[in-house]
Amino acid sequence: DEAATLRFQTHHSPTSLQGKALIRFAELANKGSAGTLQVEMLTSSSVVKSSEAFEAAATGIIDGDATGAGYVTGKNPAFQFYGDIMGGYSKPDEILGWYKDAGGLDLANQLYEQFNMHLVGVFVATPESLGSTTTLAGIGDLKGWKFRSPPGMESEIFQKLGSAPVVMPFGEVFTAMSTGTVSGADASTLAVNKGLGLYDVGKHASYPGFHSMPIEHVTVNLDKWNALSDAQKQVLRDAVDTIAEEVASQSAVDDEKAAAELTAAGVTLHNWSEEDRLAFRKVAQEVWADWAQRSPEAKAAYESHVAYMAKLGILK
Amino acid sequence: MTIELISIILLFGVFGLMAVGVPLAFAAGSLAILVAYAKFGTPVIALAHKTVYGLATEYTLLSVPMFILMASLLERSRLARDLYDALNSVVGRVRGGIGIVTLAISVLLAAISGIIGGEIVLLGLVALPQMLRLGYDRNLAIGIVCAGGSLGTMIPPSIVLIIYGLTADVSVHKLFLASFIPGFLLAGVYLAYIVVRCWLNPSIAPMPSAKDLAEFSWAKFTRGALPTATLIVTVFGCIYGGITSITEAASIAVGMTLAIIALRGELSWKIVRQALTQTLRACGIILWVTFGAAVLIGVYNLSGGQRYVTDLITGLDISPFVTILVMMAVFIVLGMFMDWIGILLLCMPIFVPIVLALGYDPVWFGVLFSVTMQVAFLSPPFGPAAFYLKSVTPPEITLQKIFAALWPFMLLQLAVLALLVSFPEISLWLPRFFG
Amino acid sequence: MSAEPDTHHQAGRSPLAWFSLLLLVIVVITLYEVVARYIFGSPTVWANELSLFLSAIVFLVSGVYAMQRDEHLRISVIYDMVPRPVRRVFDAIALLCTLVFCGGLAWFGFPTAWRALITWERFGTAWNPPIPAVIKPLIVVAAAAMALIAIVNFVRNGRRRPPVEDERIT
Ligand code: NA
Ligand code: NA
Numbered sequence: 001d002e003a004a005t006l007r008f009q010t011h012h013s014p015t016s017l018q019g020k021a022l023i024r025f026a027e028l029a030n031k032g033s034a035g036t037l038q039v040e041m042l043t044s045s046s047v048v049k050s051s052e053a054f055e056a057a058a059t060g061i062i063d064g065d066a067t068g069a070g071y072v073t074g075k076n077p078a079f080q081f082y083g084d085i086m087g088g089y090s091k092p093d094e095i096l097g098w099y100k101d102a103g104g105l106d107l108a109n110q111l112y113e114q115f116n117m118h119l120v121g122v123f124v125a126t127p128e129s130l131g132s133t134t135t136l137a138g139i140g141d142l143k144g145w146k147f148r149s150p151p152g153m154e155s156e157i158f159q160k161l162g163s164a165p166v167v168m169p170f171g172e173v174f175t176a177m178s179t180g181t182v183s184g185a186d187a188s189t190l191a192v193n194k195g196l197g198l199y200d201v202g203k204h205a206s207y208p209g210f211h212s213m214p215i216e217h218v219t220v221n222l223d224k225w226n227a228l229s230d231a232q233k234q235v236l237r238d239a240v241d242t243i244a245e246e247v248a249s250q251s252a253v254d255d256e257k258a259a260a261e262l263t264a265a266g267v268t269l270h271n272w273s274e275e276d277r278l279a280f281r282k283v284a285q286e287v288w289a290d291w292a293q294r295s296p297e298a299k300a301a302y303e304s305h306v307a308y309m310a311k312l313g314i315l316k
Numbered sequence: 317m318t319i320e321l322i323s324i325i326l327l328f329g330v331f332g333l334m335a336v337g338v339p340l341a342f343a344a345g346s347l348a349i350l351v352a353y354a355k356f357g358t359p360v361i362a363l364a365h366k367t368v369y370g371l372a373t374e375y376t377l378l379s380v381p382m383f384i385l386m387a388s389l390l391e392r393s394r395l396a397r398d399l400y401d402a403l404n405s406v407v408g409r410v411r412g413g414i415g416i417v418t419l420a421i422s423v424l425l426a427a428i429s430g431i432i433g434g435e436i437v438l439l440g441l442v443a444l445p446q447m448l449r450l451g452y453d454r455n456l457a458i459g460i461v462c463a464g465g466s467l468g469t470m471i472p473p474s475i476v477l478i479i480y481g482l483t484a485d486v487s488v489h490k491l492f493l494a495s496f497i498p499g500f501l502l503a504g505v506y507l508a509y510i511v512v513r514c515w516l517n518p519s520i521a522p523m524p525s526a527k528d529l530a531e532f533s534w535a536k537f538t539r540g541a542l543p544t545a546t547l548i549v550t551v552f553g554c555i556y557g558g559i560t561s562i563t564e565a566a567s568i569a570v571g572m573t574l575a576i577i578a579l580r581g582e583l584s585w586k587i588v589r590q591a592l593t594q595t596l597r598a599c600g601i602i603l604w605v606t607f608g609a610a611v612l613i614g615v616y617n618l619s620g621g622q623r624y625v626t627d628l629i630t631g632l633d634i635s636p637f638v639t640i641l642v643m644m645a646v647f648i649v650l651g652m653f654m655d656w657i658g659i660l661l662l663c664m665p666i667f668v669p670i671v672l673a674l675g676y677d678p679v680w681f682g683v684l685f686s687v688t689m690q691v692a693f694l695s696p697p698f699g700p701a702a703f704y705l706k707s708v709t710p711p712e713i714t715l716q717k718i719f720a721a722l723w724p725f726m727l728l729q730l731a732v733l734a735l736l737v738s739f740p741e742i743s744l745w746l747p748r749f750f751g
Numbered sequence: 752m753s754a755e756p757d758t759h760h761q762a763g764r765s766p767l768a769w770f771s772l773l774l775l776v777i778v779v780i781t782l783y784e785v786v787a788r789y790i791f792g793s794p795t796v797w798a799n800e801l802s803l804f805l806s807a808i809v810f811l812v813s814g815v816y817a818m819q820r821d822e823h824l825r826i827s828v829i830y831d832m833v834p835r836p837v838r839r840v841f842d843a844i845a846l847l848c849t850l851v852f853c854g855g856l857a858w859f860g861f862p863t864a865w866r867a868l869i870t871w872e873r874f875g876t877a878w879n880p881p882i883p884a885v886i887k888p889l890i891v892v893a894a895a896a897m898a899l900i901a902i903v904n905f906v907r908n909g910r911r912r913p914p915v916e917d918e919r920i921t
């Protein structure tokens with residue numbers, strides 16, 4: 001019996017935390033299936049552009065997409081609630097809990113399967129940190145704060161708080177920040193931002209982060225998924241679960257190390273107060289509610305998230 | 317189909333089809349589709365559509381038509397001629413003066429324009445006849461025009477670096493900073509060559525007679541130099557001042573060029589229409605080659621090509637430095653037969669990951685590539701710089717004579733390349749300083 | 752880009768050339784965006800995306816335009832040396848390659864393009880323009896048009912001796 005070949009593509013580079021984890025996912029699946037699965041992880045979007053990987057998998061150009069739902073919100077706004085619930089959860093475990101214990105995975109698959117894709121599982125790193133040349137001690141500092149932001153839900157939330165999000169390619173952020181064109185930028189986690197050199201220009205960081213925690217998904221073409229045996233399916237699910245734990249803990253370790261080094265280097269780390277985080281979440285919730293109106297699937301996801309957050313006590 | 321077989325089919329297929337005159341876009345694209353079908357089946361052929369869509373909606377690519385449009389507009393204005401007169405009234409009196417003026421203009425225009433072609437044509441129309449009339453050595457005059465005119469893609473902004481940045485996933489901004497010193501270094505080496513040759517043998521650059529020298533006047537000088545200075549300040553200010561993205565800077569530069577041409581009283585619907593049409597043609601050609609090559613690389617990577625070539629090269633057991641030298645040699649040899657964009661799109665997706673794995677800076681590698689393409693513009697049989705010049709020279713200056721004049725400049729380029737390979741700091745100092 | 756003024760081609764008056772005006776529209780949009788950002792302090796959400804939208808249209812049309820003028824980047828060193836009957840063989844190979852690529856692009860891109868069109872797929876950004884819904888089908892149309900034009904060019908070149916040109920774009 002020939003092994004089932006599954007070619008996944010991720011936008012992450014093979015040397016990044018997530019890229020390494022996904023390569024390990026492939027190894028775990030191949031080993032765990034005793035050779036009945038041949039999973040390949042193509043890195044750095046080497047076959048199709050990141051935003052096209054989902055559809056490429058859906059139509060069988062590749063077999064699986066390992067980017068995130070944030071790339072396909074144009075197909076259905078509901079994907080925003082599976083890509084990043086901005087300002088919502090603050091720990092990886094909370095998101096993973098929604099998928100596992102609150103029916104999130106089944107709800108997600110009602111949406112994913114409409115697009116001929118099956119969601120195997122998700123993983124997340126620590127919440128992202130902002131970088132800024134001006135102080136970011138609390139919600140008041142966001143007023144009039146001009147920063148580089150990806151377009152979409154994030155800029156809507158910050159606009160409501162009086163910030164001025166500017167859409168510009170990330171490569172140009174550094175000059176823009178040193179010349180004062182913008183004050184800050186949103187890129188990734190504290191450790192990754194440090195590696196990018198963001199804190200060489202902006203000496204203020206939000207940490208632990210409050211505004212964004214992108215969800216990485218591992219998805220398979222639905223026909224390919226249905227052709228797998230139950231044992232093979234379980235191997236893939238287990239492999240995602242394994243890397244999900246590793247990524248969450250490793251990114252926390254990386255962030256702590258970066259935080260110590262940055263503090264020593266004179267960067268100020270701003271840990272927002274509980275009230276400010278709640279205030280941010282409250283404004284974010286208005287934007288979520290607005291997105292919930294944009295499709296029935298979005299509404300379903302929104303309601304499920306809000307119910308779960310209330311249960312966890314992170315929404316008042 | 318094994319990856320070895322696919323590699324051989326694609327390599328020989330592309331060269332074979334190109335040799336018989338198949339447009340590069342369709343040679344690469346059709347091979348990609350055939351391999352996709354043979355190896356994976358029909359669903360994977362749709363990769364072509366996905367790739368074209370992905371590239372067509374790439375924001376950075378938008379700067380390409382804008383830089384072409386600006387160059388096309390400048391080409392149709394008398395702005396460059398006025399600049400020539402202005403500089404000539406200042407430097408014309410020194411030995412080799414017009415040669416130096418020609419080089420200076422090519423550097424100034426290179427700081428505005430990001431492409432090759434327009435400048436060479438301009439210099440071929442404006443400066444070359446002057447130098448020949450004064451009795452300059454023909455080879456020296458031709459060399460200055462072709463090598464100087466090619467600087468457009470070496471001194472930022474540069475369409476070569478933009479497409480490299482896009483393909484290699486490197487900041488175009490950093491690339492521009494990194495190529496700044498190497499670009500002026502190259503121009504400085506050309507200048508030294510002109511001065512030394514004229515000093516060793518004054519007969520190759522006769523002095524102009526008194527009636528050839530226009531009287532210097534501030535009004536004339538300003539009229540000639542100000543528009544160019546304004547454009548340079550605009551482009552550099554927008555990009556390095558962090559005011560706009562490079563793509564926006566290109567659009568603003570087009571607006572500024574239109575404004576300057578209008579202020580000079582040269583603006584007409586005919587000029588705009590011709591420039592737009594020329595841009596559309598150039599776009600069609602550059603972008604569709606990009607599309608075809610990208611599909612080929614996508615299919616090759618899906619087949620495991622990237623890993624295969626990486627293993628192949630790392631398995632060669634040569635030192636990282638020699639690997640870089642081999643890559644430079646590949647660029648220069650391909651540059652004899654192919655256009656820069658084809659070389660870039662076919663090689664970089666394979667080479668850059670290797671460069672990264674060896675621990676080198678892809679920004680530095682982009683600068684090195686840019687210099688090898690300076691060589692490629694001049695090297696026969698496919699030497700775009702020579703072709704552009706030929707299109708405006710009198711019949712007695714044949715393509716053979718042009719190519720024969722270019723080898724000293726190619727040696728200078730190779731010397732600069734050696735310097736940049738040996739001392740990465742020359743390129744990397746500036747981006748580090750500003751990064 | 753070509754050195755010569757574009758007077759020597761009869762196809763120069765193609766209505767497709769009008770699409771190049773979109774480039775000027777992009778210039779205006781960009782100037783507006785930069786003024787809005789710095790003078791009014793409020794960047795637009797639509798300027799970048801509209802520019803992207805229009806440029807994608809120009810990119811696709813430009814390929815068809817270059818095909819109409821039979822100018823796609825090629826190396827003609829050997830082509831120019833061989834006698835005319837051999838050139839016809841070379842032309843046929845080039846036509847075949849063009850049909851495979853453009854045909855593949857159109858035929859196998861059609862399902863995706865159709866889905867994007869009927870679901871009116873949007874870009875997924877704040878302004879959310881229907882870029883996929885328009886551009887994906889337009890790729891199919893452009894590729895199909897290029898395939899047809901390639902056939903017409905091939906037949907036409909067979910009837911009369913084409914001018915040998917050394918026109919390349921860099
Ligand atoms: Na330039
Ligand atoms: Na060459």
